Amino acid sequence: MNWLETVRAGAEAVRAHRMRSILTMLGIVIGIASVILTVGFGQGAQKEVKDEIDALGSNLLIVSPGSTTDSSGVRGGFGSATTLTLDDASAIGEDSVVPDAEKVAATTSTNAAVAAGETNWTTSVVGTTPSWLDVRTRTLEAGRFFTAEELAKGADVVVLGPDTASELFTGPTAANPVGQTVSIGGRQLTVIGVLDSSGASSTGTSEDDQAVVPISTAKSLTGSTDNAVSTIYVEATSADTLSAAYQEVQSLLLTRHGVAASDADFSISTQDSLVETANSTNETLTVLLTGVAAISLLVGGVGVMNIMLVSVTERIREIGLRKALGATPSVIGRQFLVEASMLGLAGGIAGVLIGVVGSWVLPSIIDQPVTLSAFATGAALATSLALGVGFGVYPASRAARLTPIDALRSE
């Protein structure tokens, strides 16, 4: 009896007990579907984070106030600390001091209500310099960015993110908000440009919802007199000079602030390090959830073994008859092994289908992206087959070892 015939006979036996086969597979179906979805969620979240960080620009160093490198925890209030200043930013901009920095943009950020006529929208108001557009590799959908002169005199101009623009301008002005007036904190600002979308995969990222103004304008809007900034973005000349730029910026700031490296009151991250940090928390969760799913797979495998043992007992007369008619022990063993594997594999396929459907449907329900990975899907199918084989071995060898006469005689 060749393999093809054995598989055909196995399929027949699985079909003959349809309801029971489905119930047996259920454990594996649930296990495989949850493995696929958990891995999908994990990868979806990672991709989302990576896209967001990639959207920041390229070859970027992100300098923030406060240290997170020290074991004593964050030094200085993150964001509210005044350890980074506009002067730091312009020092980094000096070619002689930091030769590997291409461009520098300092930013401040506050949340404020922006009004256009009757419409109100609360968004993050970012104060920065004209270099911001290049450093953050952003482009404009309409209008222009502000100039150095506008920065110098603190002009009343604003560039809106695409989401902000569409929230604020809904009526006849929606088509072209450029030239319209918005008010922030009672001050009238002219919209001179609208940004293109940052291209980050998920919708509603803050990158597309912000109001960018000259940093001088931002300072006077908040009534602030200091020159503290919340982030300094430094673009290295290329990917190869990124670490050199890192060293240069670090030693410059340490000198300027007069502190030792161990007491640094600022921290510098690269995009890679940001991705890594974000993923490490993510990964722990994914591993944990995958572990739970794997346990349910194991339970599913035991279910297959249980049913196959019942099946051997139930079909003991059939086994005896087949042996009397010339089935060898290995043929009988193979038949049960194939049956168990088919239950496993069928469960795996059903699980993958549910996982795929789930990955289409779930994101719209729980607002989390799910990235299906071909590797995880293939591994899940292989696992389900292995489970069927693994847990089928014992029942199969029991069937193979039955002596024909004992099997025939049993009632």
Place this chain on the structure above:
Amino acid sequence: MTSEPIIELTAIRKTYRSGTIEFEALRGIDTDIAEGEYVAVIGPSGSGKSTLMNILGCLDNPTEGHYLLAGEDVSQMTETQLAEVRNKRIGFVFQQFNLLASLSAWRNVELPLIYAGVPRADRRARAVRALERVGLGDRVDNRPGELSGGQQQRVAVARALVTEPAMILADEPTGNLDSRSTADVLGLLDELHASGRTIVLITHEHEVAERAQRNLVIADGEITSDVPTARAGVIV
């Protein structure tokens, strides 16, 4: 009569053990059965007839003694070799038919051919031919549940003859049948005998035993008489 013994039994004993209780079902059986012979084994219930047939059919091993099947010592064979012997040389007909209820008549008849490695395409043709031979050409697609007892036993006979085995072992094949069906099945066995096959028929009915050429009478695990019947002289 034909000469070569296909079956040679020497001092066959079979002891059943269940826990500490031992029961000797066969107590030294010595006999030869020649190729092409038609032998009926008769004896009262519990005398050891089925035990003997299970040993003849390589379904069970004797506790002691030697069984040579076509000159080969069966006790030396592995389970896989025994399976092949059962498949190629022996056709079984059981009292309880032993058909698989989920399979149609021809699929039941096909079973030994599957294990013989006959290609799928040939199997159906051969199974249908075997069913036609037992007069069930119009019942090939019926399941056992849709057939009468006599028809089921004829399906079982078709299954026994489909591989063209040299030997047919029938353990009370008519035990569950009425006189009409009994006549059908015995007629089929006569035909098989006529085509040169060795037949060992187990029964406790003397009229049935009379159809054979030779009667082996068993009582308490021993052969008490071994006599030719009226048909012994009939040359086939």
